[in-house]
Amino acid sequence: MPRTRLSICQRKQRFASEEDAVRAALAATIDLRPYACDRCGQYHLTSRLKGKRRLPLA
Template identity: 45%
Template sequence: MRTTLGICRKKACYDTEDEAWAVIARAAIVLRPYRCALCRKFHLTSRTKGMRIRRPPN
């Protein structure tokens, strides 16, 4: 999955994966974090088809 510059600018950015997981823990839907190839920060996506979903760190 590649994030375009326009999408990257619209999405919330998280400096660390732990910050992204903290947001996911409060979300009402299934999300997963990924590192953006453009900004090198973490974004969230709801696309999980064919992906192995990692459990949040404890």
């Protein structure tokens, strides 16, 4: 898996837990998935779906 670029990590909103990131993804108006960032150790959201697991239905 490619490493998250530092510039991308710094621009994105951070979530302390996967649960918080999932909640934000479910509330969004577009399809987003959370992922653990290998730079900051927290969670971000991405609109890229390849290789990302599906979110539970709300």
